[in-house]
Amino acid sequence: MIAITGATGQLGHYVIESLMKTVPASQIVAIVRNPAKAQALAAQGITVRQADYGDEAALTSALQGVEKLLLISSSEVGQRAPQHRNVINAAKAAGVKFIAYTSLLHADTSPPRPRR
Template sequence: MIAITGATGQLGQLVIEHLLKTVPADQLVAVVRHPAKAEALSQQGIHVRQGDYTDQATLTTALQGVEKLLLISSSEVGQREAQHQNVINAAKAAGVKFIAYTSLLHADHSPLGLHVEHVATENALAASGIPYALLRNGWYTENYLASVPPALEHGVFIGAAGEGKIAAAPRADYAAAAAHVIASEGHSGKVYELAGDNAWTLSDLVAELSRQSGKTVSYQNLSEADFAAALKSVGLPAGLADMLADSDAGAAKGGLFDDSHTLSQLIGRPTTPLAESIKAIL
C-alpha cells in the first residue's frame, strides 16, 4: 500500500487525483489530521487514517501495512523538523520500505530561509536507513498568483525578487511528479530538482498579466524589509510575511531558478506555462 501524509492539503489532494489513474483506491492510505474532512476520499474507497505530525503514536498506527510513503512537508514552518522526524520514526517502526519527501529546490545550497528545515529532514531520512527519494520542489506558480486580485485592483504588483528568474510550475505539475515517483520503481537514492521549464521574472509575470487582463499593472520592487512590512500591513501574519519576503529575496539571488527540466521529464510532458496559469485565474 501507498500512504500520503497531508492528504487533504492542496498538494495531497492533487497527488491522490493522479494516483487514482494508475493505482486502485484500496491500495491508497490517506493520512490526515482530521478524518472528518476526508469523507470524499473515503467515498472513493481510499483508506483514511488519522495521523498527526505532532503525535508519533498516531502516525505509527496509520502506517501499518504501508510499503511506500509520500511525506508531504508540513505547512507549519518552524515546526517542520520535529514533525517530519515523527513521521520518519513512525515509518521505521511500521516497517515502511520507501519514502519520497517533498523538499525544496536546491535545498542543500538554497539562499531561502526555508531550506534549513528541509535539509534537517533530508539528513533525518539519510540517518533512518529507509530507502528514500527527494522531490525538491521549486516554487508553486499559485504562490504568486494569489497576488493577482489586489494587483489588478491597485494597478501595482509588489515584491522583492528583483530580476531573479523564477522557474515555477503549478501544484498540479509537482503532484503529477510525486504520484509518478511514489507509484513506480527505481527512485531510491534519487534527488530530483523539480521546477518549471520556462523561468520568468516578476516583471515578466506583470507584463503577461497586463496583456491578458487589458489593465495596466506595474511591478514595484521593494527591499525585503519593506515588502515584509507591506504584507503585514494588509493583515498577513508576521511569520508568513517574513517568510514570503525572505523567499523573494532568495529568488533575487537565483534561489528559485533551475533549468534541468527534470520535472517535465518525470511527468512526460512540458510543465504548464505561466500564461496558461494566468489565463486560468483570470
C-alpha cells in the first residue's frame, strides 16, 4: 500500500488524484488529521487513517501495512523538523520500506498560510 500524509491538503489532493490513474484506490492510504474532511476520499474506496504529525504513536498505527510513503511537509514554521522526525520514526517502526518527501520553497522562513 501507498500512504500519503496531508491527504486533504492541496498537494495531497493532486497526488491522490494522479495516483489513482495508475494504482487501485484500495492500495492508497490517506493519512489525515481530520477524517471528516476525507469523506470524499473514503467514498472513492481509499483507506482513511487519522494521525497528526505531533503524535508518533498514532502515526505508527496509521502506517501499519504501508510499503511506500509520501511525506508532504507540514506548514507549521518551527515545528517541521520534529514533526517530520515523528513521521520518519513511525514509518521505520511500521516497516515502511520507501519514503519520499516534499518540502516547501523557503521552508525555513515561510509564514503559515491562512486557515480556510
